[in-house]
Amino acid sequence: MASNPVARRSVAAAALGNAMEWYDFSVYAFFASYVAGSFFTSQDPTMALFNTFIVFGAGFVARPLGAVVVGIYGDRKGRKAALMLSIATMGLGTLVLAATPPASVIGIGAPILLLIGRLLQGFSAGGEIGGAAAFLIEHAPHDRKARYAAWLQASMGISNLISAVVGVAITTALPDSTVKEWAWRIPFVIGLLIIPIGVYIRGRLPETETFERHRVTAAGGRNPLLRIVTEYPRQLVTGFLFSVLWTVCVYAFVIYLPTYYRAGSSGLGFTAQQAFLASLVGNVVLVIGCLVAGRVADRIGPRPLVLRSSAAMLVVPLLSLLVLHHWPSTVVLVVVHTLLCANVAAFVGVAPSLLPRIFPAAVRTTGLALSYNIAAIFFAGFTPALMTWATAELTVYAPALWVAIGVVACLACAPALFRQIEEVAHAETDPARAGGRAARGDDTGRRRSSRAGLE
Numbered sequence: 001m002a003s004n005p006v007a008r009r010s011v012a013a014a015a016l017g018n019a020m021e022w023y024d025f026s027v028y029a030f031f032a033s034y035v036a037g038s039f040f041t042s043q044d045p046t047m048a049l050f051n052t053f054i055v056f057g058a059g060f061v062a063r064p065l066g067a068v069v070v071g072i073y074g075d076r077k078g079r080k081a082a083l084m085l086s087i088a089t090m091g092l093g094t095l096v097l098a099a100t101p102p103a104s105v106i107g108i109g110a111p112i113l114l115l116i117g118r119l120l121q122g123f124s125a126g127g128e129i130g131g132a133a134a135f136l137i138e139h140a141p142h143d144r145k146a147r148y149a150a151w152l153q154a155s156m157g158i159s160n161l162i163s164a165v166v167g168v169a170i171t172t173a174l175p176d177s178t179v180k181e182w183a184w185r186i187p188f189v190i191g192l193l194i195i196p197i198g199v200y201i202r203g204r205l206p207e208t209e210t211f212e213r214h215r216v217t218a219a220g221g222r223n224p225l226l227r228i229v230t231e232y233p234r235q236l237v238t239g240f241l242f243s244v245l246w247t248v249c250v251y252a253f254v255i256y257l258p259t260y261y262r263a264g265s266s267g268l269g270f271t272a273q274q275a276f277l278a279s280l281v282g283n284v285v286l287v288i289g290c291l292v293a294g295r296v297a298d299r300i301g302p303r304p305l306v307l308r309s310s311a312a313m314l315v316v317p318l319l320s321l322l323v324l325h326h327w328p329s330t331v332v333l334v335v336v337h338t339l340l341c342a343n344v345a346a347f348v349g350v351a352p353s354l355l356p357r358i359f360p361a362a363v364r365t366t367g368l369a370l371s372y373n374i375a376a377i378f379f380a381g382f383t384p385a386l387m388t389w390a391t392a393e394l395t396v397y398a399p400a401l402w403v404a405i406g407v408v409a410c411l412a413c414a415p416a417l418f419r420q421i422e423e424v425a426h427a428e429t430d431p432a433r434a435g436g437r438a439a440r441g442d443d444t445g446r447r448r449s450s451r452a453g454l455e
Helices: 003-029 030-037 045-061 063-077 079-099 109-139 142-173 177-183 183-203 207-211 215-220 224-231 232-261 272-300 302-312 316-326 329-349 353-359 361-381 382-391 398-426 437-452
Strands: none
Touching: 003 030, 003 079, 003 109, 003 142, 003 183, 003 215, 003 232, 030 045, 030 079, 030 109, 030 142, 030 177, 030 183, 045 063, 045 109, 045 329, 045 361, 045 382, 063 109, 063 142, 063 177, 079 109, 079 183, 079 382, 109 382, 142 177, 142 329, 142 353, 207 272, 224 232, 232 272, 232 302, 232 316, 232 329, 232 353, 232 382, 232 398, 272 302, 302 329, 302 353, 302 398, 316 398, 329 353, 353 361, 353 398, 361 382, 382 398, 398 437
C-alpha cells in the first residue's frame, strides 16, 4: 500500500481529473434547454427538449463499449493508462459539442454532430467510472477505503457545482437572448480549456501497487471480459442491481431536477436563475455529504448507511416534491433540492467503496465498469428524457416514483453485495496465495477486520 502522503496526492489528482471529466458531461444537462433551441428546430419547446435528452441518453449506449474497451485496457495496462484514455476521449467529444454550428446554419448536420459528440463523451464516461473507482480503492489505506472512494462521487458533485456556478454567472450577466444565441457554448469552451490540465495531472500519477502485483496475471491470463462473464456472473448481476439506485438517484435528482424546476410540464415554472441557485446549494451539500458519508462508513461500516439512505429515498423525495408543489417559492425550492442532495449523498458517498470490491483486482476495472454502465443506459442516460415525458403525460411526481424502483433493486441485492465483498477480501488474503504459513496470522486478522468493516 502506498504511504499516506503518496496515496492522498494520488487520490486528490484522480478526483480532480474526474471532476474535470464530469464537468463537460453535466454541463450538457444543465444547459439542455439552450442546446435544444440551437440544435432542434421544433416549434414545441417540450419536444425540442425531449429530443435533446434523447441525444443525451444515446450517449449512454456507448458507455458499455467504453466500459469494455477502457476496462480491459485498464486491467491489462494499468489504472493510470485507463484514466488517460478516458479524459482524452472526453475532450474530443466536448470539442465537437462546442464547435458544431446550429441547425439554422447546417440543418440536419447539427443534431447528427451533437449525437457524435455525445457518443464520444459516453464512451469516455463508460471507461472513467471503472478506472477511477479501482484507482481510488487500490490507493486507499485499508481502514480508509470509504473516505477515499467517496471522492469519486464528491468530484462529480464538484463538477456539477462548477457547472451550476457557470450557469448562474452566464444567465445573470447576459440577457437570455444572448445565452440562447451563443453564450450557452461558453461552459463547453471552459471544459476544453481544463482538459489539458487533467491530462497533465493524470500523466504524473503513480500506478497502484495492487495492479502491479497482478500485472503478470493481467498480462498473461484470459481476457478480462471473458473472465467476468464466465467466472463472475453473480457479481455482474449484483453490481447491476446495486448500480440501478446509484445511477437513477443522481440523474433523476441532481442532473434532471434543475430542468424540471423550469419546465412548464412540471407546473412549477421557476426561472433559470432560481433553478441554478438551487443546484448550486444542493451540490455543495452533495460534495460535503459524500465526504461525511465516507468517513462515517469507515467508522461504523457501510451497511447501515446503505440500507438507511436507500430506504429514505422511498419517502423523502415524494414528500419533498409534494411540499414544493404546494408552496412553490425560492426558499422552499432551495430547501427541497438541498434535502434531496443530502439524501443522495448519504448513499452515493458510500457506493464507490463497495461496488469495486465485489470483483477481484485482475478484473476489477472491467467488472465494475460493465455492471455500472449497463444500469446507466436505462436508469441514467434516458432518465431525463423519460422524466420529461412522464411529468407531462403521467404525473409531476414521476422522478420520485422512478427512483423508488432503484431502491427496491438495491435492497434486494444488498445481502449478496456484502457477502461477495467478504468473499473477495478472503480470497485476496488467502495464506496459500499470499505466501504461506508465515502470513496466516496477519491474514486472519485482516479477514476479521474486513468482516467487521461491513457491519
